Amino acid sequence: MSEWLYWQALNRALDAELAADDSVFTLGEDVGLYGGTYRVTEGLLAKYGEWRVRDTPISENSFTGLGVGAAMLGLRPVVEIMTVNFALLAMDAIVNMAAKIPFMSGGQFPMGLTLRMPGGVAKQLGAQHSQRLEAMFMGVPGLRMVVPSTPQDAYWQLRQAIRSDDPVIVLEHELLYFSKGEVDEGASAPPIHQALLRREGRDLTCIAYSRMVQLTLLAAEELAKEGIEMAVIDLRSLSPIDWKTCADSVNSTHRCLIVEEDCQFAGAGAELAATLQEQCFYLLDAPIGRVAGLPIPTPFNGDLEAASIPRVEDIVQAARKQLGQSKGVSR
Amino acid sequence: MDRNHLLAMLRDMLRARAFEEAAAQSYAQGDIAGFLHLYPGEEAVAVGVLHASEPGDYIVSTYREHVHALVRGIPARALMAELFGKKTGVSSGLGGSMHLFDRERRFLGGYAIVGETFPIALGAAYAVAYRRLPEAVICFFGDGAVNQGTFHESLNMAALWKLPIFFVCENNHYQIGTEIHRHSALTDVYKRACAYGIPAEQVDGMDVLAVHGAAQRALDRVRSGDGPQFLELTTYRYRGHSMADPGTYRPAAELKAYEAADPIAAAIHEFSFQYPSGQLPQDCLQRFTEHCCTAGQVDEAAIARLRQEVQAEMDDARQFAKESPAPSLEDAWAALTRNHRLEILMEGVGA
Ligand SMILES: Cc1ncc(C[n+]2csc(CCOP(=O)(O)OP(=O)(O)O)c2C)c(N)n1
Ligand SMILES: [Mg+2]
Numbered sequence: 001m002s003e004w005l006y007w008q009a010l011n012r013a014l015d016a017e018l019a020a021d022d023s024v025f026t027l028g029e030d031v032g033l034y035g036g037t038y039r040v041t042e043g044l045l046a047k048y049g050e051w052r053v054r055d056t057p058i059s060e061n062s063f064t065g066l067g068v069g070a071a072m073l074g075l076r077p078v079v080e081i082m083t084v085n086f087a088l089l090a091m092d093a094i095v096n097m098a099a100k101i102p103f104m105s106g107g108q109f110p111m112g113l114t115l116r117m118p119g120g121v122a123k124q125l126g127a128q129h130s131q132r133l134e135a136m137f138m139g140v141p142g143l144r145m146v147v148p149s150t151p152q153d154a155y156w157q158l159r160q161a162i163r164s165d166d167p168v169i170v171l172e173h174e175l176l177y178f179s180k181g182e183v184d185e186g187a188s189a190p191p192i193h194q195a196l197l198r199r200e201g202r203d204l205t206c207i208a209y210s211r212m213v214q215l216t217l218l219a220a221e222e223l224a225k226e227g228i229e230m231a232v233i234d235l236r237s238l239s240p241i242d243w244k245t246c247a248d249s250v251n252s253t254h255r256c257l258i259v260e261e262d263c264q265f266a267g268a269g270a271e272l273a274a275t276l277q278e279q280c281f282y283l284l285d286a287p288i289g290r291v292a293g294l295p296i297p298t299p300f301n302g303d304l305e306a307a308s309i310p311r312v313e314d315i316v317q318a319a320r321k322q323l324g325q326s327k328g329v330s331r
Numbered sequence: 332m333d334r335n336h337l338l339a340m341l342r343d344m345l346r347a348r349a350f351e352e353a354a355a356q357s358y359a360q361g362d363i364a365g366f367l368h369l370y371p372g373e374e375a376v377a378v379g380v381l382h383a384s385e386p387g388d389y390i391v392s393t394y395r396e397h398v399h400a401l402v403r404g405i406p407a408r409a410l411m412a413e414l415f416g417k418k419t420g421v422s423s424g425l426g427g428s429m430h431l432f433d434r435e436r437r438f439l440g441g442y443a444i445v446g447e448t449f450p451i452a453l454g455a456a457y458a459v460a461y462r463r464l465p466e467a468v469i470c471f472f473g474d475g476a477v478n479q480g481t482f483h484e485s486l487n488m489a490a491l492w493k494l495p496i497f498f499v500c501e502n503n504h505y506q507i508g509t510e511i512h513r514h515s516a517l518t519d520v521y522k523r524a525c526a527y528g529i530p531a532e533q534v535d536g537m538d539v540l541a542v543h544g545a546a547q548r549a550l551d552r553v554r555s556g557d558g559p560q561f562l563e564l565t566t567y568r569y570r571g572h573s574m575a576d577p578g579t580y581r582p583a584a585e586l587k588a589y590e591a592a593d594p595i596a597a598a599i600h601e602f603s604f605q606y607p608s609g610q611l612p613q614d615c616l617q618r619f620t621e622h623c624c625t626a627g628q629v630d631e632a633a634i635a636r637l638r639q640e641v642q643a644e645m646d647d648a649r650q651f652a653k654e655s656p657a658p659s660l661e662d663a664w665a666a667l668t669r670n671h672r673l674e675i676l677m678e679g680v681g682a
Contacts, residue, residue: 023549043583051460051461056488057484057488057491058486059479059484059485059487059488061450061480061484062449062450062453062480062484062485062488063450063484063488064449064450065449065450065451065453065454065485066450066453066454066457066485068450068451068454068456068460069391069451069452069455069456069457070454070455070457070458070461071438071454072439072451072454072455073389073454073455073459074458075457075461077454077456084661087360092444092447092481093450096345096447097442097447097450097451101432101440102667102669102670103425103663103666103667104422104425104426104430104432104440104665105425105426105430105432105434105666106420106421106422106424106425106432106666107421107423107496107665107666107667107670108422108432108433108434109432110670111670112670141667142667150451163669164670165671166670166671183370191424198554204658206624215448234477315411327592
């Protein structure tokens, strides 16, 4: 057990898989000599050489498509797309190729492709560099997507994504790269899509993913001071979603709040709310609530930027509202 | 080239034409639905190129790929059944006419998004080079595809890393209804390859022997590690873009001129010294080389026999397709989840 930064955990996961399996290679812009925009591929070029750690030109659609073609021949490419915003230029390779080929071929081809992409609202990067596009990928059958919030999950999930024969998007959050956490390399990993109850609580269930898990945990501490016990579920995977872990908790607390950094309209939270109300309707004491990003391009101004996505106090307020709305609240 | 090889090429050209005409009939009868892009007129391209390929090579093609798949060795039955959407189809009825895949025969698929064959070929070639194998990846595409970004992106990377790709442009002068002069600033497609330092050539795609020779030379260079090669084959499709297209935008005289240069008639002529030359189209006469004339030795009776055989093969394929069962929804789910492993992907990550 040791303390690692999120980027270090990803770096070691990639290193471990490169060492374990000759068919693993990584490519992307500045992943080699430069060591990766967020240092995730640091030191790997020297160790594995240019065929396994490949610097590419700025050609997202084709180098992502290269990963697809190589995966069809049984390699395990780890494509780094510098940020999720640039994945928009590779949507053809991701949606029309990677997600379709195994199916359209009648199941003949494996697609052991991993797509790493940093995303989310960071610090004043402007509207073109601050997107969260997870809802877009969630709508594509044939893709998997994991959203690690801790170094431990980043480590496990990247290693598992590389070993998966399905295409997996690893959506990393730009503000998490320098967050610290304990990593146990030897512990056995849970299934890649399994959600985790990060905090117990009897009064309501809060479901979050990626960076919002950290904010939600802070909100839970605030609420605890008022005597409100909020359970916190870290989804860890957006496709597929571990419905059982979510529904079990909601069925026991009878209230559900969803927190997402992405825009609320047609976002991940909409899918969560719709399915959980189907599964938990008779045990819910209040409508499922959502705290989400505003439906606007991210403003450059720092205060406006902060106001455009959920803050700890937004989550605290929404949780209070959940309890206020419900019948039979006794506090 | 020996007589057997010439006969095999002629046979494949006749099979190609017969397969497509059989598919057109089944479409007319309502047995095939959706898009159906046919190949008549372009047979010399697929046959010439693929007869120069090895079983270890990989093929990537477009939505106009029935003939590439057929010549590659996928049985007509499995292809026709796929066009019918049947379980016995080469893609289990889940792909359709535009998405023929055969892993065993290294047929990496037909792609319906124009410009996708470039990155797929790039990735396959990366894998081949990565494993240091003497194999080549053959990438087919139309004249319309060269204006996609992936064309330039992929040619650049292929040349940069010296990947074993043979780029084959099937220049039939049209992207659906838009003639090449109206879609490309430079109508000699092969000249674009020089921007990336890729050796390129333009060859008459109606002449199967010329195509075969050029493909052989290019593939030899690819396999010996010289990096990507580029071949532009000028050709023509006799039918509309797809069965939904009457093709009325093309002048009748243009179609007639190309029909006179029918690659199959030309091949028959080239392989034969018994045909009276007066009955044959002028341009075929020009292709009448000493080599083919003496090596061919194909006579009318042999050709009639061949035609009968391939017709029987395609009739059988249609009947097989018609009688085959449809895939079930369970089959569809199974294809989607074939690579799916919801279980733990690693026992203890430290291991
Ligand atoms: C990205 C994309 N844009 C448009 C289309 C519609 N479309 C299908 S075929 C075609 C023409 C392609 O022409 P060409 O590459 O010359 O191939 P050909 O059909 O002549 O063999 C077009 C525009 C498509 N399938 N994909
Ligand atoms: Mg064309």
